[in-house]
Structures are given as structure tokens and as C-alpha cells.
Amino acid sequence: MLDIHMFRDNQAQIRADHDKRGISHDKIDEVLKYDKMWLNLQHDTNQLRQKKNIAARGISEAKKSGDEAKAQAILAEVASLGAEISRLEAETQAAKEQRDTIRMSIPNILHPDVPEGDDESGNTVHSVYGEKPEFDFEPRTHNELIEMNKWVDLKRAAKIVGSRFFFLKGDLARLELALQNYAVDFIGNRGYTFVQPPVMMNRQAYEGVTDLGDFETVMYGIEPDKYYMIATSEHPLTAMYMGETIPEDQLPLRIVGVSPCFRREVGSHGQSDLGIWRVHQFTKIEQIVIAKPDDSWSIHEELLKNCVDLWNELGLHYEVVNICTGDMGTVAAKKYDLEAWLPGAGQYKEIVSCSNCTDYQANRLQIKYGQPGHANQPIVHTLNSTAVATSRALVAIIEQNQLADGRVKIPEVLVPLMGGQTILEPCQWG
């Protein structure tokens, strides 16, 4: 959410940004309209409150001096003021709510380097790593590989929960665990503190870190407790400091988190989403940084560097893409994606997303930094980046490292974590 003062004092910047994104200014105008309405209503309400407060003070005086008639007259006046105030209070509240509901849907201000474009076709390639693997056989899709090796049981998962859930079995499940350990240690060795967050959050905290629309399409709600299953550890790890002022010398706060992620994936269908590419539950190792505004852009590059180094170690071929205006979404000011080459599918697909959210989340969460004992402290910047989403990493690994017989070569850095094993063997049953 953008600071309301930005609308009042610097609306030209918001308008210029909307032009870049190619969206209309209607919402900006509405925010300004309701803000003005709210300011006026607040002023009127305050005037009446003042009148009432002054009058009410006369009651005890009148009673003390024994002037019962005067006391009754004041009581009547105060009562009618009270009714009028209640009415105005309701209007004031309504105007503010309207203003903020619209304001929350207005996207973050983009970084100047974000390329302009209408959709994902406008994304630009930032850099390319590794070699596109060559095969002397027809490479299989990950879906075929998990099927023939019995590494994943989607059917029985569908039986006990629903579609897009899965049992992960045998060597592929072991590789998943190795990836978790590998990624946590890799990022941890760069000064990031390992944190395991809760996997449910309450509504209030959740509204601070996501689009309101996500409650309908992304998150699972838990009844009767009114909790939400987290869609990524970014959410609890960013909301963790909600409403707090972090001592300046503790910043930047670098965190590497691991959690299961739960996503409803409403409305997603199609060939490209088969297998375990797009699922309702997966595990993700995430980098989170809470930083001072001056540091956030260099830390954004640091997060990307961590990803690049990690994925290079895994020996995979992928591109880094600079996401364009039309493909950005509301929260990030700038976003890099890593897109791995999937030889079975014959295309590059997203495996990592690395965002600087600047003060957009922190404004709503009211996370500030500074010296303890100070009022009116500045807002922090928040950044997040996938390190490894294990299900998608598994897809990239098995497609790029597949052998003619359908088995898979294990990336060298993971061999020690697999007890020296170098090839993923099929599961014996299923």
C-alpha cells in the first residue's frame, strides 16, 4: 500500500507510474476524492465533539451551583449533539474505509529499470547461465519420468485429498530433502539466519502482506479458527515484525526460511501444469530481508546473486528475466525471475522469483526502524526471493539430468547429501 501522503503531495509520480503500466487513473482519483471527504468529515466531527465536550463540562458546574434547570438544558443539548456525532462518525469511518480499500489495490511504484510491456512477452532476458543440455534420445517430460519411475503418486493423493496433491516417494523424496538441506546451508552460509515460521496466519496479519483478491484465489482458509494456510514463508516472515520498530543497528535482517506452501491455484488448467509443476502443497526455501530503504536495491542484487550462485552449483541451465510492467503484479517494485530450461517441455519456465517490495508491504504492516525511544520513525523496505521451490527444482533437475533409461543423474553438490549415491533409482512399488 502506498503512503496516503504520496497521494496528497506527490500524485504526479503515481500517475506517471500508471501510464507506464498502461492502467487508468480512475482509482487514484477515487482515493483522492475519498481522502478529501474523510478529511472534511473528520474536521466536522471534531468541531461537534469540541462543542459537546465544552458543554458537558458545564453539567457538573451547574449541578454544583444547584441550577438544576440549566443542567437539564445542557443535557438535552449534549444528547442532540451526541446523535449528530454518531451519524458523522459513521460517515467518516465509511469514507476512510472506501479510501483505503481502493488504495490497497493501487500497485507499488516501479523501479526505473523495469522494462515496459503489456504481458510476459515484454520481459527481457537479463542473463543466461549454464549450457542447454543435448540428448542423443528424445528427452521425456518430467511427468513421464515421475510416472515411469513411480516417484510420485498423484492418483492416491487425489483419492485422499483432491487433485494437485501428491505423494513423493523413494529417491525423489530423498532428493527433495537433500535440496532443502542444501539450500538452507547455502543461504545460511551467507549470513542469513534460518527460521521456521508458523504455517498458518490470522486474517489481520495476512492482509498486511498480500492482495485482498488472494483470499479468494490463493489461500486456504481454516475453519472454525479463521486462520489461513500460508502460500509462502514470505508471508509469516515479513509479517513477523508487524507494528514494530526495529533498532537500526539490527538491519538488514537477513532470513532464510523453509516451509510448506499451500495454494488453491483456482482456475489453473492445462498441459503445462501437469505432474508436480503446479500443485497445492510444496516446500520452499525462501530468502527474506528487512532493510533500510537506502540498502534495498543493492540487497535486491545480492538476493539474485545468491540464487544464481546456488543454481549454478546445481549445474542447471536457466535464464534470469527482468519482469516487465505488464507482468509485475501489485506488490513488487522490481522483480527478477529465474526460468529453467525444461527439455521435455521444450521451454523455459519459472523456478525462482526475486522481488524488492520497497515500502509497499511495510506501510501496511507498519514496520519501522530507528532508535528505541523515538517517535515517527521511517518505514523499512522488504525483499523476498525464492532460493529453491523444491517441487519445481525437482522438475528442472530430472528433465535436464535425465538418462536414456529414464533414471536421473544427481547434481554433484547433492551427492554427499544422498549418501554418495549418484543416480536416482526407480521406486520399487506403486
Place this chain on the structure above:
RNA sequence: GCAGAGAUCGCAUAGCCCGGUAGUGCGGUGGACUUGAAAUCCACUGUCGUAAGACGCGGGGGUUCGAAUCCCUCUCUCUGCGCCA
């Protein structure tokens, strides 16, 4: 899950029984004094608002002319009991 005790302006603490402008200490900011610093003294130090002013005592609601204070409710913390990986 049950019973009891709690939540007050960054931190600590008073006020609550018995309703009437939220006080004090620490921390912070500015100033005075000082060559400089410490110490000391003075002012300011929650939120919204250009301001006037309003609002603010964990959240929400109620009673009342008026609520930190009385009532209801929710959340969280502590203590004890119960249950339990």
C-alpha cells in the same frame, strides 16, 4: 480444556475498589551552562490533522452528560490443574 491473575504514551510504573483534563521515572529531541564532555537545569517527546482541535490506557461492543476506571465479549500473557507429540 478448567480455575485464578494480568495487558496503561519506546521501556518501567501509578491511577482502577469509589467514573470527571493519563501522572512519575528511564530513554529520546531541542536549549541553557561548559574550551569540550559529564553532571545539572528548562522545554518538548502517542495517533490523525495545514491548523483549530479531536482521538488514545490489548481489540470490539455496552451503560453514562462523561469510562483507563463499571458491564459484556474476544485476543494474548503469567500461575496452577488437566490433556498431549
